[in-house]
Amino acid sequence: MHLNLLKLFLLLAPLMVGCTTQPKAPNIIYILADDMGYGDIKALNANSQIPTPNLDQLVNEGIAFTDAHSNSAVCTPTRYGTLTGQYAFRSRLKSGVLVGHEPALIEPNTSTVASLLKAANYQTACVGKWHLGLNWAKKDTMQPLFHGGNLWDIFHTENVNYAARVSGGPCDLGFDYSFIIPASLDIAPYVYLENDQATAAVNRQVPFYKDESARGIWYRRGDVAEDFDHTTVLQTLTQKALDFIANRNEEQPFFLYFPLTSPHTPWFPSEEFAGKSQAGVYGDFVAMTDDVVGQIMQSLDNAGIADNTLIIFTSDNGSHWLPSDVEQFNHRANGPFSGMKSDVWEGGHRVPMIARWPEAIKAGVRSNTQVSSTDLMATCAELTGQSTPESACDSYSFLAALTGKESAQNDDKVMVHHSVNGTFAIRKGDWKLIDAKGSGGWSLPEGKCTDSPDQQLYNMHTDSSEQHNLYNEYPEIVKELNVLLETYKTGNEAR
Structure with missing residues (x-):
């Protein structure tokens, strides 16, 4: 009798262990393109004039969300929402974006995706464009950081101590490692910060630069570091991301937040990608961006960790693609959607979002689940068995949809x-x-609307290109949505 019980235990023991063993947590890579439109990716827009073989592969091997949105139509507030799980209008930033010398936007001790995952034993790294403000040290603490002038046109900030560590950056917000540029590639200061410390002396200035061969090849004047070259920033950041993956601690899962500088201006595709697209220099830069994604994918294959790595690719807002560009190149960077970067119309914030995780996501799925960039926090919380931080009040998990x-x-x-x-x-x-x-942005400023109703109402199921304003036809829906919007603006919505 006892022998039979022992045999039964030995037979069931492996199954019992299997029931209690937790699956290994996936690595997470979040690639955030800069000013890239839904229509740029060939697999999402058959009429795209840009080759995107690596992003097409991601679409074919994972899930593509057709109703995904950045929480803002410009970059700083989207980055805030992505990392904190709350809309940026709840912060001090009510409009526009930050410039390179403005103080940190994320308040100290705020929960971020990085701090959440670090609590779940993840290695965390940020490589790329930060654009969330930094607390620069002063040479003379009794003097302002700079004297007068337009924040967008500060040529040389003599009181900035570039040799000192900055605070309020990635390493103060949950990242174990960081290698960043402070803002966009066209906004000074032009300096690499590794673990919140400049990698080279900042002792010279560059003038305003513009290449007349294409409208997107320009950047503002300002301070520049000795090791900074605008034309090779994307390559430098990519190598740092690859190095992090190669040198990771294999005993821990990792989270890599990889906000790219492309295809935002200045458009600097390398010689290898010149003429790769039929959409001009912008299209060539998108093709180079696609190659960066391919390099990340290849590094996962080389390391043998692709199957249990969740890659999410998206953009911080729509493309800054003008109607004249559409006419010239027959390319609709924002797909069928009205407007562009800056606009509250769909083209400003309807973005590509693609995810691949071979161990958990079926290949070739298209989902019309509505997703916002603020939803990363809650999704990572559910993925790691944690509660969503209370501060991430605008974040909702889309893990089930994934x-x-x-x-x-x-x-x-x-x-x-x-x-x-x-x-x-x-x-x-x-x-x-x-x-x-x-449009709320650059496409159609408010002052140019004379005979229009005060607001716009669209049915996104039947009219996602926003051509038919139904404001006068559905007053009850207008009333309901206005009341709901007011609760969000005042912070009184029920979670």
């Missing part, structure tokens, strides 16, 4: 959109209300 355990449930989904000038829009289910006559 892994195919739940179909789209969009009827009650609420998202708030925000434009460069601070214009609001709110989306609930299929309905979108814009609190303006125009």
